[in-house]
Amino acid sequence: MGGSRDSVVQGFTQMLHFxxxxxxxxxxxTDPDDLLPxxxxxxxxxxxxxxxxxxxxxxxxxxxxxxxxxxMTMLAVTLxxxxxxQVR
Amino acid sequence: xxxSRTDFVVLIRDHAPALFRxxxxxxxxxxxxxxxxxxxxxxxxxxxxxFTRGRGQRAWLAAILRRRxxxxxxxxGKRLVLVGDGPLEIPVRAVDPTTNDFTDEMQYALSQxxxxxxxxxxxxxxxxxxxxxxxxxxGVPLGTVLSRVSRARxxxxxxxxxMSHA
Numbered sequence: 001m002g003g004s005r006d007s008v009v010q011g012f013t014q015m016l017h018f019x020x021x022x023x024x025x026x027x028x029x030t031d032p033d034d035l036l037p038x039x040x041x042x043x044x045x046x047x048x049x050x051x052x053x054x055x056x057x058x059x060x061x062x063x064x065x066x067x068x069x070x071x072m073t074m075l076a077v078t079l080x081x082x083x084x085x086q087v088r
Numbered sequence: 089x090x091x092s093r094t095d096f097v098v099l100i101r102d103h104a105p106a107l108f109r110x111x112x113x114x115x116x117x118x119x120x121x122x123x124x125x126x127x128x129x130x131x132x133x134x135x136x137x138x139f140t141r142g143r144g145q146r147a148w149l150a151a152i153l154r155r156r157x158x159x160x161x162x163x164x165g166k167r168l169v170l171v172g173d174g175p176l177e178i179p180v181r182a183v184d185p186t187t188n189d190f191t192d193e194m195q196y197a198l199s200q201x202x203x204x205x206x207x208x209x210x211x212x213x214x215x216x217x218x219x220x221x222x223x224x225x226x227g228v229p230l231g232t233v234l235s236r237v238s239r240a241r242x243x244x245x246x247x248x249x250x251m252s253h254a
Contacts, residue, residue: 052241056213058194062109065118072104075126076097079133
């Protein structure tokens with residue numbers, strides 16, 4: 001990515017504007033009222049965290065339905081032994 | 089050597105959460121995602137005799153899951169109509185399962201990506217497959233996956249910024 005680090009930082013801090021604490025250790029956003037509301041499902045970027053890392057975190061941020069693992073395990077133990085792609 | 093049932097239960101414990109998350113990001117609905125995961129696991133169980141130990145288990149499962157999602161989309165693109173003595177399949181315009189009922193802005197932003205970018209990104213980021221495993225699962229060169237993931241992230245950033253200003 002080209003440009004000075006300051007311009008890159010400024011660009012990303014403007015993009016990820018919904019955080020209530022300064023990004024990259026700066027004091028640009030010290031008043032939470034200056035910030036726009038958070039984008040749902042998009043977690044805060046930690047200090048020093050890149051926007052790409054924040055996107056990755058948000059993509060993985062999918063809560064599992066209650067009981068999912070129980071249902072999947074029950075499926076595993078109840079699948080018939082003779083279920084196979086092989087012709088016997 | 090085929091997977092034993094015990095191995096299969098361990099496999100589910102280790103990989104079902106990631107499979108669900110990939111499925112959810114692909115189809116956009118929790119119930120549909122769980123159905124896809126169940127179909128994936130049934131298919132995996134049926135294919136257990138051909139499972140190769142040492143091969144990436146998650147990559148194997150993710151490849152199966154991807155095929156189940158494609159099957160589901162194709163089924164959604166057809167409507168059965170009873171004509172005469174039997175059913176007749178009428179092709180209808182397939183509805184991209186990711187374009188309806190967005191539960192969050194990320195899901196909407198994902199839907200704006202071309203399918204090939206979305207798939208590559210989700211397999212690498214949500215599935216935590218290596219880029220090579222993703223390339224193998226999709227049947228494309230490694231460089232193609234690297235490019236797609238990079239472009240997908242760039243486009244997501246743009247979409248999310250645009251949405252935040254809307």
